[in-house]
Amino acid sequence: MAQTHATDTAHHDEHDHGPAQGIKRWLFATNHKDIGTMYLVFSLIMFFIGGAMAMVIRAELFKPGLQLVQPEFFNQMTTNHALIMIFGAVMPAFVGLANWMIPMQIGAPDMALPRMNNFSFWILPFAFTLLLSTMFVPGGMAAGGWTLYPPLSLQTGDSFPMLIFAIHMMGASSIMGAINVIVTIMNMRAPGMNLLKMPLFCWSWLITAYLLIAVMPVLAGAVTMLLTDHFFGTSFFNAAGGGDPVMFEHIFWFFGHPEVYIMILPAFGIISEILPTFSRKPLFGATSMIYAIASIAFLSFIVWGHHMFVDGMPLAAQLFYMMSTMLIAVPTGVKVFNWTATMWKGSLSFEPPMLFALSFLFLFTIGGFSGVMLAIVPVDFQYNQTYFVVAHFHYVLVPGAIFAIMGAVYYWIPKWTGHMYNMTLAKWHFWLSTIFVNVLFFPQHFLGLAGMPRRIPDYSVQFTDWNMVSSIGGFGFGLTQILFAVIVIQSIRGGKKASAEVWDGATPTGLEWTLPSPAPYHSFTTAPEVK
Amino acid sequence: MRVTRTAAMCRTAGLMTLGFASAALAGNPENTSNGYNLPTGVTELAQKMYDLHMLVFWICVGIAVVVFGAMIYSLLAFRHSKGAVPDTTMVHSTKVEIIWTIIPVIILVVMAIPAADLILQQEDTRNSELSIKVTGYQWKWEYQYMDAAEGIDFFSTLAQPSNFARQLNSGIDPNTVPHYLLEVDKPLVIPSGTKVRILLTSQDVIHAWWVPDFGAKRSAIPGFVNEIWFKVDPGKEGTYRGQCAALCGRDHGFMPVVVDVLTPDAFKKWVEEQKAAMKPAAAAAAAATVAPPAASPPTAQVLPN
Numbered sequence: 001m002a003q004t005h006a007t008d009t010a011h012h013d014e015h016d017h018g019p020a021q022g023i024k025r026w027l028f029a030t031n032h033k034d035i036g037t038m039y040l041v042f043s044l045i046m047f048f049i050g051g052a053m054a055m056v057i058r059a060e061l062f063k064p065g066l067q068l069v070q071p072e073f074f075n076q077m078t079t080n081h082a083l084i085m086i087f088g089a090v091m092p093a094f095v096g097l098a099n100w101m102i103p104m105q106i107g108a109p110d111m112a113l114p115r116m117n118n119f120s121f122w123i124l125p126f127a128f129t130l131l132l133s134t135m136f137v138p139g140g141m142a143a144g145g146w147t148l149y150p151p152l153s154l155q156t157g158d159s160f161p162m163l164i165f166a167i168h169m170m171g172a173s174s175i176m177g178a179i180n181v182i183v184t185i186m187n188m189r190a191p192g193m194n195l196l197k198m199p200l201f202c203w204s205w206l207i208t209a210y211l212l213i214a215v216m217p218v219l220a221g222a223v224t225m226l227l228t229d230h231f232f233g234t235s236f237f238n239a240a241g242g243g244d245p246v247m248f249e250h251i252f253w254f255f256g257h258p259e260v261y262i263m264i265l266p267a268f269g270i271i272s273e274i275l276p277t278f279s280r281k282p283l284f285g286a287t288s289m290i291y292a293i294a295s296i297a298f299l300s301f302i303v304w305g306h307h308m309f310v311d312g313m314p315l316a317a318q319l320f321y322m323m324s325t326m327l328i329a330v331p332t333g334v335k336v337f338n339w340t341a342t343m344w345k346g347s348l349s350f351e352p353p354m355l356f357a358l359s360f361l362f363l364f365t366i367g368g369f370s371g372v373m374l375a376i377v378p379v380d381f382q383y384n385q386t387y388f389v390v391a392h393f394h395y396v397l398v399p400g401a402i403f404a405i406m407g408a409v410y411y412w413i414p415k416w417t418g419h420m421y422n423m424t425l426a427k428w429h430f431w432l433s434t435i436f437v438n439v440l441f442f443p444q445h446f447l448g449l450a451g452m453p454r455r456i457p458d459y460s461v462q463f464t465d466w467n468m469v470s471s472i473g474g475f476g477f478g479l480t481q482i483l484f485a486v487i488v489i490q491s492i493r494g495g496k497k498a499s500a501e502v503w504d505g506a507t508p509t510g511l512e513w514t515l516p517s518p519a520p521y522h523s524f525t526t527a528p529e530v531k
Numbered sequence: 532m533r534v535t536r537t538a539a540m541c542r543t544a545g546l547m548t549l550g551f552a553s554a555a556l557a558g559n560p561e562n563t564s565n566g567y568n569l570p571t572g573v574t575e576l577a578q579k580m581y582d583l584h585m586l587v588f589w590i591c592v593g594i595a596v597v598v599f600g601a602m603i604y605s606l607l608a609f610r611h612s613k614g615a616v617p618d619t620t621m622v623h624s625t626k627v628e629i630i631w632t633i634i635p636v637i638i639l640v641v642m643a644i645p646a647a648d649l650i651l652q653q654e655d656t657r658n659s660e661l662s663i664k665v666t667g668y669q670w671k672w673e674y675q676y677m678d679a680a681e682g683i684d685f686f687s688t689l690a691q692p693s694n695f696a697r698q699l700n701s702g703i704d705p706n707t708v709p710h711y712l713l714e715v716d717k718p719l720v721i722p723s724g725t726k727v728r729i730l731l732t733s734q735d736v737i738h739a740w741w742v743p744d745f746g747a748k749r750s751a752i753p754g755f756v757n758e759i760w761f762k763v764d765p766g767k768e769g770t771y772r773g774q775c776a777a778l779c780g781r782d783h784g785f786m787p788v789v790v791d792v793l794t795p796d797a798f799k800k801w802v803e804e805q806k807a808a809m810k811p812a813a814a815a816a817a818a819a820t821v822a823p824p825a826a827s828p829p830t831a832q833v834l835p836n
Binding site: 064065066067068069070071072075143144145149150151152155238239240244245246279280281282284285286287288310311312315318319322323326327329330333334336337338340341343344345346347348349358361362365366369372373376377378379381382384385386446449450451453454455456457458459460461462466505 | 566588609
């Protein structure tokens with residue numbers, strides 16, 4: 001990285017050495033910038049691995065009939081594509097952004113617990129090596145869906161304990177990272193930065209961190225019960241022993257629903273940073289936006305049953321979960337309206353971060369609409385377990401979370417590396433991604449409504465055409481992401497020098513823009529003044 | 532309005548392309564869906580589900596027009612490149628926040644009322660005229676009739692032509708296989724105009740029984756019995772096809788649900804034929820087969836320790 005020379009003078013006699021050299025710098029990193037970088041690089045690698053699995057899926061689904069893989073391998077691909085994207089790409093990317101940006105945005109010199117920060121990161125390569133190595137074990141990788149429902153998941157072969165252990169490790173990493181975020185934000189804000197002055201990205205991460213601490217242990221409990229059912233003769237999920245497979249679903253989704261909000265709240269924070277900058281206008285209703293994030297987080301705990309409508313739920317429960325799920329649309333809608341109001345009567349320019357933020361705004365909202373439709377229980381009986389659901393969650397996760405992450409990288413990477421990247425290439429990446437993501441996922445709404453179930457490697461010939469279109473979109477979208485990797489690597493290695501403010505015409509607010517670009521290895525060793 | 536010849540030709544070409552594309556891409560549906568949308572179905576329930584879906588869909592379209600309209604207008608009217616000056620005093624408005632909180636709540640209530648009404652109808656399995664116990668297996672369905680058709684019990688597995696064609700690199704073009712992946716050796720047979728109740732369970736993992744045209748889907752959970760009902764409209768006799776709708780392992784995509792709906796008279800005849808076919812075999816096979824189930828559905832048995 002282009003920060004080998006510490007320019008901070010306050011600690012001249014203590015840290016005159018700059019970062020360590022070679023592998024030790026990374027293995028023993030305690031600097032939030034280095035750890036942030038490692039999380040982001042790791043998540044990009046996992047994005048491509050998970051993406052490769054998606055390519056196998058779309059390649060097999062290109063035409064009816066089985067041409068490429070056996071059905072059990074196909075199921076391994078769908079299962080692990082999800083596990084890797086969720087736990088290996090999206091979540092670590094948000095943690096990487098948190099590591100880079102939270103200390104700088106609150107005027108702190110680093111995260112509160114730097115050694116735990118190091119441990120949180122380094123667990124991940126081990127966890128994912130373990131997960132990916134299940135490919136080479138008798139029985140292959142887990143193939144029962146990332147949702148791990150028993151009894152099917154208990155039919156997993158030798159890879160089962162490896163899968164459970166990997167999940168435990170990922171969970172521990174997330175919990176420790178979340179603790180670090182909360183302690184940092186609550187204790188290390190510069191004087192004058194009261195909570196209501198804190199940037200929305202930090203707010204979104206503060207709330208996300210509480211969600212993580214609340215629900216990751218629940219996932220740990222769920223998978224441990226699977227483990228004991230499999231190996232130690234317990235019957236948590238076995239009716240013959242007095243247990244209930246549906247209880248697993250309850251426990252899993254009590255984690256799973258907040259989990260999907262964990263994957264989107266930091267994205268909301270990012271959009272609330274980018275849109276005001278390139279609208280040259282403050283975020284409309286900032287306090288409202290904070291309350292909206294908090295409401296969404298609270299509501300996320302009481303809607304988990306909407307993943308289980310088809311399981312034979314009592315009437316009262318169906319009505320309750322329907323209402324609570326529909327209710328989440330209200331604070332989410334408030335956010336969309338506030339973002340639109342931020343743009344309204346602004347002065348908009350369309351640099352790559354803004355392009356991704358705008359794409360998020362449109363396409364996440366489409367995902368939101370299909371979410372409202374899915375909440376309507378009587379019709380969910382037709383949508384459930386079809387490609388309509390697949391379309392919904394991919395709209396909120398890909399042009400939702402992933403585009404927000406990419407927008408954040410495009411926004412902040414000149415601060416990290418000190419170089420502006422190739423704008424033309426970035427705009428090509430944007431346009432190709434936006435077009436292909438719609439070609440890939442929009443037809444899946446049609447497929448689901450027309451009756452195509454999910455998690456199938458082969459389909460009735462009536463579904464041929466939209467599957468072909470979707471697969472073409474998939475290949476296009478996947479290949480386009482290579483551009484992103486190229487842009488990021490180029491930006492690290494060189495490029496036009498970026499100013500401290502980076503986006504000169506756009507007047508970004510926030511303490512990070514008061515630092516030079518690249519930000520010094522140790523920043524805010526003396527607390528800044530916040531008015 | 533006068534249109535030049537070129538413009539007119541372009542417009543026609545555009546419309547034709549759109550038309551062909553829509554027609555081609557929608558495919559030949561195996562159900563009452565048009566390839567883009569939910570099936571309108573052959574039961575009152577399915578029709579009501581379709582109608583509610585369209586109501587919610589159009590409400591979403593309406594909201595989208597307003598919201599996306601505001602966004603697109605902003606993108607066009609407030610451009611820095613066109614010299615727009617930002618109104619930096621426009622920072623918050625409690626009034627507006629209240630309005631755009633209350634209006635969505637009202638819209639949601641408008642959706643929730645017909646939804647709640649429809650759930651109540653869907654969950655009302657009282658006064659069923661024919662009950663059938665359906666058991667999911669890896670990877671087939673078992674149908675055991677009760678009430679007047681008591682004793683009829685058979686498995687329903689993916690039909691041979693589909694099974695051959697779907698093997699990896701079979702070389703058989705799925706388009707040449709009739710009802711590829713949606714045909715079985717022995718379909719479920721039910722009468723039209725009759726409230727049929729399905730009692731659903733599983734022998735191994737979680738499956739789900741789904742016929743889109745009936746608007747009927749429910750999970751089949753080992754050790755538990757779920758209940759759904761449907762009543763095919765009289766006059767809608769025919770064959771309706773669905774699939775397993777819960778990942779259940781290797782051949783989850785290859786255990787279809789096929790239902791032949793007959794007139795009540797034809798169904799009575801079918802029942803008699805089935806029972807007659809069972810009689811000679813019954814004596815010989817009595818020792819080998821499990822006794823037909825009792826009239827009430829089995830409940831989960833907790834094994835004594």
